[in-house]
Amino acid sequence: MQTYGVNELRKMFLDFFESKDHLVLKSFPLIPQNDNSLLLINAGMAPLKPYFTGQEEPPRKRIATCQKCIRTGDIENVGKTSRHATFFEMLGNFSFGDYFKREAIAWSWEFLTQVIGLDKNRLYPSVYEKDDEAFEIWNKEIGIAKDRIYRMGKEDNFWEIGSGPCGPCSEIYYDRGEKYGCGKPDCEVGCECDRFIEVWNNVFTQFNGDGKGNYTELENKNIDTGMGLERLAVIVQDVGSIFDIDTFKAIRDKICDIAGVTYLSDPNKDISIRLISDHIRAVTFMASDGIIPSNEGRGYVFRRLLRRAARHGRLLGIKDKFLADLSITVVNEFKAGYPELDEKKDYIIKLLSIEEDKFNKTIDQGLSILQEMQNNLEKKNLKILPGEDVFKLYDTYGFPFDLTKEILEEKGYQVDEEGFKKSMEIQRETARSARTTTNYMGSEETVYQHLDHNLTSKFVGYDSLVHESKIIALTTETELASDLVAGQKGTIVVEETPFYAVSGGQIGDTGVIVTDSAEFAVEDTIKLPGDKIGHVGRVIKGIFKIDDRVSLKVDENLRAATAKNHSATHLLHKALRMVLGSHVEQAGSYVSNDRLRFDFTHFSAMTDDEITRVENIVNQQILMNLPVNTQLMNIDDAKKEGAMALFGEKYSDKVRVVSMGDFSKELCGGTHVANTGHITVFKIISETGIAAGVRRIEALTGNGVINHYKDLETKLYEAAKVAKTEPSSLIHRIESLLEEIKVLKSENEKLKSKLASNTLGDVMNEVQDVSGVKLLAVNVPELDMNGLRNLGDKLKDKLGEGVIILASSTAPDKVSLVAMVSQEAINRGAHAGNLIKELAVLVGGGGGGRPNMAQAGGKNAAGIADVIAKAKDVLSKQLK
Numbered sequence: 001m002q003t004y005g006v007n008e009l010r011k012m013f014l015d016f017f018e019s020k021d022h023l024v025l026k027s028f029p030l031i032p033q034n035d036n037s038l039l040l041i042n043a044g045m046a047p048l049k050p051y052f053t054g055q056e057e058p059p060r061k062r063i064a065t066c067q068k069c070i071r072t073g074d075i076e077n078v079g080k081t082s083r084h085a086t087f088f089e090m091l092g093n094f095s096f097g098d099y100f101k102r103e104a105i106a107w108s109w110e111f112l113t114q115v116i117g118l119d120k121n122r123l124y125p126s127v128y129e130k131d132d133e134a135f136e137i138w139n140k141e142i143g144i145a146k147d148r149i150y151r152m153g154k155e156d157n158f159w160e161i162g163s164g165p166c167g168p169c170s171e172i173y174y175d176r177g178e179k180y181g182c183g184k185p186d187c188e189v190g191c192e193c194d195r196f197i198e199v200w201n202n203v204f205t206q207f208n209g210d211g212k213g214n215y216t217e218l219e220n221k222n223i224d225t226g227m228g229l230e231r232l233a234v235i236v237q238d239v240g241s242i243f244d245i246d247t248f249k250a251i252r253d254k255i256c257d258i259a260g261v262t263y264l265s266d267p268n269k270d271i272s273i274r275l276i277s278d279h280i281r282a283v284t285f286m287a288s289d290g291i292i293p294s295n296e297g298r299g300y301v302f303r304r305l306l307r308r309a310a311r312h313g314r315l316l317g318i319k320d321k322f323l324a325d326l327s328i329t330v331v332n333e334f335k336a337g338y339p340e341l342d343e344k345k346d347y348i349i350k351l352l353s354i355e356e357d358k359f360n361k362t363i364d365q366g367l368s369i370l371q372e373m374q375n376n377l378e379k380k381n382l383k384i385l386p387g388e389d390v391f392k393l394y395d396t397y398g399f400p401f402d403l404t405k406e407i408l409e410e411k412g413y414q415v416d417e418e419g420f421k422k423s424m425e426i427q428r429e430t431a432r433s434a435r436t437t438t439n440y441m442g443s444e445e446t447v448y449q450h451l452d453h454n455l456t457s458k459f460v461g462y463d464s465l466v467h468e469s470k471i472i473a474l475t476t477e478t479e480l481a482s483d484l485v486a487g488q489k490g491t492i493v494v495e496e497t498p499f500y501a502v503s504g505g506q507i508g509d510t511g512v513i514v515t516d517s518a519e520f521a522v523e524d525t526i527k528l529p530g531d532k533i534g535h536v537g538r539v540i541k542g543i544f545k546i547d548d549r550v551s552l553k554v555d556e557n558l559r560a561a562t563a564k565n566h567s568a569t570h571l572l573h574k575a576l577r578m579v580l581g582s583h584v585e586q587a588g589s590y591v592s593n594d595r596l597r598f599d600f601t602h603f604s605a606m607t608d609d610e611i612t613r614v615e616n617i618v619n620q621q622i623l624m625n626l627p628v629n630t631q632l633m634n635i636d637d638a639k640k641e642g643a644m645a646l647f648g649e650k651y652s653d654k655v656r657v658v659s660m661g662d663f664s665k666e667l668c669g670g671t672h673v674a675n676t677g678h679i680t681v682f683k684i685i686s687e688t689g690i691a692a693g694v695r696r697i698e699a700l701t702g703n704g705v706i707n708h709y710k711d712l713e714t715k716l717y718e719a720a721k722v723a724k725t726e727p728s729s730l731i732h733r734i735e736s737l738l739e740e741i742k743v744l745k746s747e748n749e750k751l752k753s754k755l756a757s758n759t760l761g762d763v764m765n766e767v768q769d770v771s772g773v774k775l776l777a778v779n780v781p782e783l784d785m786n787g788l789r790n791l792g793d794k795l796k797d798k799l800g801e802g803v804i805i806l807a808s809s810t811a812p813d814k815v816s817l818v819a820m821v822s823q824e825a826i827n828r829g830a831h832a833g834n835l836i837k838e839l840a841v842l843v844g845g846g847g848g849g850r851p852n853m854a855q856a857g858g859k860n861a862a863g864i865a866d867v868i869a870k871a872k873d874v875l876s877k878q879l880k
């Protein structure tokens, strides 16, 4: 059998299905779009759900993809076995109401046996036990003997998730030969060992399930297939496991090279090598799709994978940072199938390098927290660290269970493994129940999902702001409608519209839709499922009906101001890359008529100098009156010409390229000025951090800048007025006011200390004698606990041996008490802690302390008089 590399196999699969009239789509980004049920894309069909439900019209009824996927359900086993991985590529061919079982089965057979050249005597199909149709096709049409076709139960060969589309499947197993087998006499398809492996899964989506075991036949039956590319490579390359296929091996070799170790020389090291080679692929791909490490959601998955990889690097004896370096190997191995890896390479390297640095610090932090926990055990004379503590270290500080165990065992302690597992299970349950509450689509129901999916609308508003068209759909806020009348809120959908729908960070247009007798105020324009544009607003007068001819007019001022801000973000993007470096990537943007916001990847705050340089570059390009041109291009040509593309964006083959002179070139669907000169002026208002590694700039253009300075001017005049001077002498005035405040402050300090010593003198008159022990109990005005203690120390010096009780309140509900007892008084039986305990009750508080010093807080200042009055009695009871 001829052997093929992973990159070749991927191409062979896609080419094969292209020859069968399939539209080959690029892998969708790992971040699911409009799907709350998933953190990360976990299967080839996941991003195609809207096509399966009929909510959106697929671009063709036959589609084929190679989809990047991440699953973390078995993360604990990655490395320990040679089967598990978090990142994988899934090949799939899909039919949306087009071909069905016959073609799907025949093509899978043709691809495996003729294109790849697998030996058909080693292939075994399986079908769902009740699916006679599939059985017949295998037997009669493909010619597989009956005893080689396995009928399996619902568990194995019926695909369904909750309610929604579902159906039986047919899998194809490959017999890898005895050398991979377990040797048991009953070793056959379905055995747990590595001999028979499932290579292809055809899902025949023919039912709609209600989630309770009731099925109705679907009108449009679909095909959804999945084949793990790595698994196919294992078979074709006839290697032991996924970690031995060509792409994995390149990464594995690089790790061994960095660590100076050899694969298969030490089982523990092998675990680390396999784990790192899997995790580095996952994090490299996540980074290229714009996912940023954090403590929740996708960001947490990223962080966890990266830290596990870093930790295992240390187990291999790697001293320095290595993950960024290793990601270059991933980029090189996979860029043929995923060009975005190469495009975002600088950024990926920087991000991984910074995150690995953070991990090094976390390790130190985790160690000191573990030390604290250990000290607590010692104090309580315990020998086992509770499971929740182990879990907390694991979950919050990324401290692996084994590490905690290892460290504690060295010191003669144990860990509660059962408790740890329990905590882990609780967290899993929580995550699971959170997931199962979403429907098949993983999105919320809206009225728009009921719109006829054959309807589409076209945007015609790049060059004109007025257009005539026909209404094709109407909705109220809750349901489809055939008309909308004055006073009603709702949405109008037309065939062609000049209104820009919110997207790419740019707000939707506003304006009016009119007929001779009716008027609709458009408050927002939005994209609806299935290539439709919705004009959201209310009917001002008259009535709108489906099929009405209407005239659509966009608010020109809003559009013009928005265009200035949008064009400025392109100049800003380029300027940031010039000043800060090529790791800067757009992470998000918001463009409206009155401001712009631009989020980008960068790992420290910008300096004032950097901000000024960026501002200057943008303003220079505005002054140069660069023409703004847009061009429809093939995506590959656009990228070749250096057009900047965004993270995780799903681009179609034809893209719109917006260029501003030779300065900036970006893929963008937004609306722009015709000439950079129209932006007039650009001003950055703020630069802040919004997440680890993501900065945000807020800025203004045109009239926004003028209004900004007008505001500042008004404030300046107001400030001058308040300071009783003119704006030109305001600074001088503030300086002299500050000087004056300084002089007054120091005078005030002098007066205060004079007052305090007077108070000291006065209170000494209130010393009482309690059976030969001196007691000073006084209410001091307006001191907090600190002040009270300081005063107490001074009084102690004056009083010599004896007992001091001080009370004070800074508010009616804020009382502080302090008690101080000298050694001699302690010998007589006085105890500051017990004194305070009894007295604090009188001010509605509690407290205690040592024999010589104690303090308490209270909530009732009215009780202070009682405290002073009772002090003598309480002390007297204590004395021997």
Ligand SMILES: [Zn+2]
Pocket (backbone or CB within 6 Å): 181, 182, 183, 184, 186, 187, 188, 191, 192, 193, 194, 195
């Ligand atoms: Zn076996």
Ligand SMILES: [Zn+2]
Pocket (backbone or CB within 6 Å): 504, 566, 570, 666, 667, 668, 669, 670
């Ligand atoms: Zn843009």
